[in-house]
Amino acid sequence: MSRGEISVLQMEEGHRRDWSHYVSRHAAATFFHELCWLDAVEQAYGHRSRYLVAFDGRRVVGVLPVFQINSVLAGRIMVSVPYGTYGGILADDGAAAQALVTEAKRLAEAHHARSLELRSIHAADPTLSVERTHATFRGPLPAKAEEVGACLPRKARAAARRASEKHDLTVEFGGHLLRAVWRLYARSMRRLGSPNYPYAFFEALAANAPQGTIAQLVRCSGRPVAGLLTFRHRETVMPYFAGLDERSAIYGLSHYLYAESMRWGVQHGYEVYDFGRSRYDNSGSFEFKRLCGFAPQALGYQTYVTPGRAAPDLAPSSPRWAAARRVWKALPLPITRPLGAWLAKSIPG
Numbered sequence: 001m002s003r004g005e006i007s008v009l010q011m012e013e014g015h016r017r018d019w020s021h022y023v024s025r026h027a028a029a030t031f032f033h034e035l036c037w038l039d040a041v042e043q044a045y046g047h048r049s050r051y052l053v054a055f056d057g058r059r060v061v062g063v064l065p066v067f068q069i070n071s072v073l074a075g076r077i078m079v080s081v082p083y084g085t086y087g088g089i090l091a092d093d094g095a096a097a098q099a100l101v102t103e104a105k106r107l108a109e110a111h112h113a114r115s116l117e118l119r120s121i122h123a124a125d126p127t128l129s130v131e132r133t134h135a136t137f138r139g140p141l142p143a144k145a146e147e148v149g150a151c152l153p154r155k156a157r158a159a160a161r162r163a164s165e166k167h168d169l170t171v172e173f174g175g176h177l178l179r180a181v182w183r184l185y186a187r188s189m190r191r192l193g194s195p196n197y198p199y200a201f202f203e204a205l206a207a208n209a210p211q212g213t214i215a216q217l218v219r220c221s222g223r224p225v226a227g228l229l230t231f232r233h234r235e236t237v238m239p240y241f242a243g244l245d246e247r248s249a250i251y252g253l254s255h256y257l258y259a260e261s262m263r264w265g266v267q268h269g270y271e272v273y274d275f276g277r278s279r280y281d282n283s284g285s286f287e288f289k290r291l292c293g294f295a296p297q298a299l300g301y302q303t304y305v306t307p308g309r310a311a312p313d314l315a316p317s318s319p320r321w322a323a324a325r326r327v328w329k330a331l332p333l334p335i336t337r338p339l340g341a342w343l344a345k346s347i348p349g
Helices: 013-025 035-047 096-108 145-151 155-167 175-192 199-208 253-267 283-291 318-329 333-344
Strands: 004-010 052-056 059-064 068-070 074-079 115-118 134-140 169-173 214-221 225-231 236-245 270-277 296-298 302-305
Touching: 004 013, 004 096, 013 035, 013 059, 035 068, 035 134, 035 199, 052 096, 074 096, 096 115, 096 214, 096 270, 096 302, 115 283, 145 253, 169 253, 175 199, 175 225, 175 236, 175 318, 175 333, 199 214, 199 333, 214 253, 225 253, 236 253, 270 283, 270 333, 283 302
Parallel strands: 074 115, 236 270
Antiparallel strands: 004 052, 052 059, 068 074, 115 302, 134 270, 134 296, 169 214, 214 225, 225 236
């Protein structure tokens, strides 16, 4: 088929069907490219979406999801996509990809944004350097649920088994568990010194992607001690928001939580377990995933800084936030929960 001139438009309501159809057939599409992510972010945070669609005539040849974030901490920035692990361009070829990134840069400059962040699995813009800040962890699931334990490394398998044998643990799955999972997640974020996302975001994700999310809760003698909100996309399950009650002091609880998540995935026909991203400088999370048998794969994140501007500094490991993180850990949950939800609007994950 001959190629005409590529035009790039901001997505309007009439383009939603075109967008969904294109994403559904693109091999590299992720949960974060689906319109459920767009709708959930808009509903929970009110950010302005500037999704771009590339056309060759009337045929869609590429898409780029972008949000404009007006941050009280960093000024105006554009992110593809906020709060997500994967984003960036989906395109038929390099020409369509270049047309999309060129228009995204133009928009960033026109709207006086400091930067445009592309959270791509593989780098999309050859003119930008790749930030070696994050890795993702993906691996195959076994064919049978009873094989999950055997596919874990010896120490991880032993930790999960010890938690199960020494404590009265039960696991449950279902949408009715969402608030309990969020409360455990918010507690864990306070313990880590990081702001939590609002419950409204969990609600919006579950409402806009009811077949794409599953909540999981672990109880010890009936009391909630660990929770997980997992995304489901094509052949993949992706545990995304996790929380533990540190007061339970159950050795191996995290291993048990994820082993049960893997078991659920196998039972429901999924083939890939995506453990999500971790920062290279977040040694705790990074090493936990690696020691669970998942090899790190570098992500091709890139940032375009607009002329005359400086890149924002929102990395949790930045010395700029060290004192704030120490204070955050000491604050009571009735303060960190609502304050974290408010701050999350300015820190796009």
